[in-house]
Amino acid sequence: MPTIQDVARRARVSTATVSRVLSTPEVVSEATRERVMAAVDALGYEPNYAAKSLRTLRTAKIVVTVPDISNPFFSSVIRGAEEAAQAAGYSVLLGDTRHSTEREEQYAGMLRRKEADGLIFLGHRLPDTLADLIGRQGAKAPVVNGCEFSPDLGVSSAHIDNAAAAVEAMDLLYDLGHRTIGVITGPLASPISRDRLEGVRVSAARHGAEAALRIATGDFSVELGEREAQGLLAGGDTPTALFCFSDEMAMGALAAARRAGHRCPDDLSLVGFDDIRFARYLDPALTTISQPMEDLGRTAVALLLDILAGRQSAARSVTLPHHLAVRGSTGPARR
Amino acid sequence: MPTIQDVARRARVSTATVSRVLSTPEVVSEATRERVMAAVDALGYEPNYAAKSLRTLRTAKIVVTVPDISNPFFSSVIRGAEEAAQAAGYSVLLGDTRHSTEREEQYAGMLRRKEADGLIFLGHRLPDTLADLIGRQGAKAPVVNGCEFSPDLGVSSAHIDNAAAAVEAMDLLYDLGHRTIGVITGPLASPISRDRLEGVRVSAARHGAEAALRIATGDFSVELGEREAQGLLAGGDTPTALFCFSDEMAMGALAAARRAGHRCPDDLSLVGFDDIRFARYLDPALTTISQPMEDLGRTAVALLLDILAGRQSAARSVTLPHHLAVRGSTGPARR
DNA sequence: CACAAAGATGAAATCGATTACATGATCCTA
DNA sequence: TAGGATCATGTAATCGATTTCATCTTTGTG
Numbered sequence: 001m002p003t004i005q006d007v008a009r010r011a012r013v014s015t016a017t018v019s020r021v022l023s024t025p026e027v028v029s030e031a032t033r034e035r036v037m038a039a040v041d042a043l044g045y046e047p048n049y050a051a052k053s054l055r056t057l058r059t060a061k062i063v064v065t066v067p068d069i070s071n072p073f074f075s076s077v078i079r080g081a082e083e084a085a086q087a088a089g090y091s092v093l094l095g096d097t098r099h100s101t102e103r104e105e106q107y108a109g110m111l112r113r114k115e116a117d118g119l120i121f122l123g124h125r126l127p128d129t130l131a132d133l134i135g136r137q138g139a140k141a142p143v144v145n146g147c148e149f150s151p152d153l154g155v156s157s158a159h160i161d162n163a164a165a166a167v168e169a170m171d172l173l174y175d176l177g178h179r180t181i182g183v184i185t186g187p188l189a190s191p192i193s194r195d196r197l198e199g200v201r202v203s204a205a206r207h208g209a210e211a212a213l214r215i216a217t218g219d220f221s222v223e224l225g226e227r228e229a230q231g232l233l234a235g236g237d238t239p240t241a242l243f244c245f246s247d248e249m250a251m252g253a254l255a256a257a258r259r260a261g262h263r264c265p266d267d268l269s270l271v272g273f274d275d276i277r278f279a280r281y282l283d284p285a286l287t288t289i290s291q292p293m294e295d296l297g298r299t300a301v302a303l304l305l306d307i308l309a310g311r312q313s314a315a316r317s318v319t320l321p322h323h324l325a326v327r328g329s330t331g332p333a334r335r
Numbered sequence: 336m337p338t339i340q341d342v343a344r345r346a347r348v349s350t351a352t353v354s355r356v357l358s359t360p361e362v363v364s365e366a367t368r369e370r371v372m373a374a375v376d377a378l379g380y381e382p383n384y385a386a387k388s389l390r391t392l393r394t395a396k397i398v399v400t401v402p403d404i405s406n407p408f409f410s411s412v413i414r415g416a417e418e419a420a421q422a423a424g425y426s427v428l429l430g431d432t433r434h435s436t437e438r439e440e441q442y443a444g445m446l447r448r449k450e451a452d453g454l455i456f457l458g459h460r461l462p463d464t465l466a467d468l469i470g471r472q473g474a475k476a477p478v479v480n481g482c483e484f485s486p487d488l489g490v491s492s493a494h495i496d497n498a499a500a501a502v503e504a505m506d507l508l509y510d511l512g513h514r515t516i517g518v519i520t521g522p523l524a525s526p527i528s529r530d531r532l533e534g535v536r537v538s539a540a541r542h543g544a545e546a547a548l549r550i551a552t553g554d555f556s557v558e559l560g561e562r563e564a565q566g567l568l569a570g571g572d573t574p575t576a577l578f579c580f581s582d583e584m585a586m587g588a589l590a591a592a593r594r595a596g597h598r599c600p601d602d603l604s605l606v607g608f609d610d611i612r613f614a615r616y617l618d619p620a621l622t623t624i625s626q627p628m629e630d631l632g633r634t635a636v637a638l639l640l641d642i643l644a645g646r647q648s649a650a651r652s653v654t655l656p657h658h659l660a661v662r663g664s665t666g667p668a669r670r
Numbered sequence: 671c672a673c674a675a676a677g678a679t680g681a682a683a684t685c686g687a688t689t690a691c692a693t694g695a696t697c698c699t700a
Numbered sequence: 701t702a703g704g705a706t707c708a709t710g711t712a713a714t715c716g717a718t719t720t721c722a723t724c725t726t727t728g729t730g
Binding site for chain 2: 001044046047048049050051053054059061064068069070072075076078079082083086091092093094095096098103106109110112113114115222226248251252254255258277278281282283
C-alpha cells in the first residue's frame with residue numbers, strides 16, 4: 001500500500017503539499033495539483049484511515065445499537081439511519097445487542113475508545129457508560145435515542161407520538177362497537193410501551209370501558225404475540241378486538257385466533273403497530289399504526305450530526321407523524 | 336481523555352510497561368502490574384483506537400454489505416455474522432447497498448483505506464475494487480461471499496446446496512400430483528437464482544414435466560412476488576402450484592392468489608424459500624426450504640477470520656444443510 | 671564465587687497522516 | 701525601486717499507541 005510519502009516522492013513535493021491537494025486543493029497551484037494527482041492515480045493511493053483519524057480525532061463512524069436486527073421494524077429504522085449517515089460521509093457500526101446489557105455497555109465503550117464519533121441506540125436502556133457521559137457533557141454528548149422518548153434521560157430522540165397513536169387505534173375499535181378489548185403490550189420497562197398503554201387507558205376511559213380492558217404483556221415478538229393472544233382468547237368474557245403493540249405480535253395473534261376458531265375480522269378485530277412491509281400482505285390485511293420507520297432513522301442521524309457539528313445546546317426531541325392505516329383486519333363488533 | 340502517557344506518569348513506569356500490562360501482562364512483575372492497573376482504573380484509561388490501529392495495521396472491523404437490510408433473510412444472516420464477529424473481537428460495519436453498484440464500490444474502498452480488515456458481501460455482484468484485490472492476492476484476499484456460491488469468482492463462501500433444495504421442493508409438488516407448476520425466481524444475474532432454477536429443471540425433467548413449467552422472474556421482494564403470481568395465475572392452463580425463490584415473494588403470491596379467488600392449498604399449493612421467522616405464521620403456514628440463516632452469517636465470518644489469520648491457502652466454500660419444511664400451504668393437486 | 675541465563679523495565683523509533691509555522695518567490699504599490 | 705502583501709511550498713511537530721533493542725537486576729549452576 002502506497003503512503004503519502006510515496007506520493008510526495010513521486011510528485012517531487014512534500015507530504016504537506018500532497019495532503020493539501022487532497023483536502024484543500026484550492027490553495028495549491030494548478031501545476032503542482034496536477035502533478036500530485038497524477039502520482040496519486042499512478043500509485044492508487046488512498047489515505048490511511050487510522051493515521052488520519054489519529055491526527056484529526058474524527059472517525060466518521062457512528063454506532064447504532066439495536067436489540068434485534070432481525071426485527072423488521074428495527075431493520076427499517078437502521079436502513080434509514082445508514083442511508084443518512086452514508087450521505088453525510090459517515091458509516092454505521094452495527095451493534096446487535098440481543099437485549100443484553102453487557103453487549104450494550106460494550107458498544108458504548110466504542111465512544112470512549114474513540115472508535116466512533118457518536119452513538120444511536122434503538123432500545124430503551126441507556127448504558128451506564130453513556131449515562132456518565134451525559135452527566136458530564138449534557139446535551140453535547142454525542143448520543144441520540146432512535147425511537148423511544150424518555151425526557152428524563154436528557155438525550156435527543158426521534159419518535160412518533162405513541163400515546164396519541166394508541167388513542168387513535170383504540171378509538172377506531174370503540175367506534176366499531178367493540179367493548180371488551182385485549183391489549184398486548186411490549187415490555188413495560190420501555191417508555192414506548194408505557195406511552196402507548198397510557199393512550200389505551202385514555203381512550204378506554206373516554207369510552208367508559210376501562211373495566212373491559214384485558215391487558216397482557218408481550219415483548220414485540222411474534223412468538224409472545226401468539227402465546228398472549230391465546231391466553232386472552234381462552235378466558236371467559238373473550239375480547240372481540242385485540243390491539244398489539246407491534247405488527248409481529250399481531251401476526252402471532254392472528255395465528256392464535258385462527259387456531260382458536262375465531263375468524264378475523266368477523267369474530268375478532270385486530271390492530272397492529274409499526275406497519276412493517278408485510279402488514280398489508282397478511283390475510284386479512286392488517287390494520288395498524290403506520291410509523292415512518294426509515295425517517296426515524298434518518299432523523300436520529302440528523303440529530304446526532306447536529307451534536308457532532310456543535311450546533312446543539314439542549315436535548316431536542318423530534319416527533320414525526322404517524323397515521324392509522326385501516327385495512328381488513330378490523331370490522332364492526334358482532335353482537 | 337487520559338492517554339498512555341498519563342497512566343505511565345501516574346504509575347511511575349514507562350509507556351512501554353503500561354502497554355505490556357495491557358496486552359501481555361505475564362511478562363510484567365506482579366507489583367508493577369498492580370500499580371499500573373490501579374492507575375488505569377483511577378484514570379479510566381482506554382487505549383485510543385486509532386493509535387493502536389495505526390501501529391498494528393489491524394482495525395478489528397469487518398464490512399458486511401447487503402442489498403437490503405430490511406429483507407428478513409439478509410437481516411438474519413447479518414445477525415449471525417455480527418454475533419460471530421463480536422465473539423472474535425471484531426465489529427461489523429454495515430453497508431446497505433440498496434442494490435447500487437456505486438455504493439458497493441464505496442464500501443469496498445474501506446478495505447483499501449484500511450478502514451476494515453475484511454469484507455463479506457451478501458449480494459452476488461463482486462465490486463471491481465475487490466476483483467482487483469483478488470486478482471492480486473488470490474485466496475488471501477480478505478473477502479468472503481455470504482450466501483451465493485460462484486466458483487468462478489475465486490472467493491470463499493458459505494451457502495446451502497441451492498440446486499438440491501430446489502429439486503426437493505419441486506419433487507414434493509410433483510409427488511403431490513401437480514403437473515403445471517409456476518416458478519417465481521430471483522434476479523437471474525444471481526447464481527443463487529440460477530442454481531435453484533437448474534434444480535427446478537432437473538426435477539421437472541425427471542418427472543417429464545418440463546413443458547409444463549411456467550417461469551417468471553422476480554427479485555425476492557413481496558411486491559414482485561404478488562405481481563408475478565398474478566400474471567401466472569391469469570393465463571390459461573393455470574398452474575396448480577407455485578414455487579417462489581423467497582418467502583417474501585411467496586407472501587406476495589399468497590395475497591395475489593387470494594385476490595384471484597384461489598384457496599391455498601386446496602386450489603393452489605405454494606412453496607417458499609428461506610424459512611424466515613414469519614413463514615410459519617402465514618395462513619396457511621408456508622411450506623418452504625429452511626435455510627440456516629444465522630449460521631450462514633457465522634460461517635462466513637469464520638471463513639473470513641481464517642483468511643485474516645493466514646490459515647487459508649485456497650478459496651473454500653462451505654455448504655450448510657437445509658431442509659424442506661412441509662407445512663400447510665402444500666396439498667394434493669385437485670383434478 | 672564467578673559467570674551465564676533469565677527476568678523486568680526503559681528509551682526511542684515507528685505507524686501515516688495533518689497542520690502550525692517558516693521560508694522563498696512573486697506581485698503590487700507608493 | 702524598496703517595501704510589504706500575497707501566494708506556494710517545505711520543515712518538522714504532533715496525534716497515541718506498540719515494539720525492538722538495550723540496560724540493569726536477579727537467579728541459577730558448576
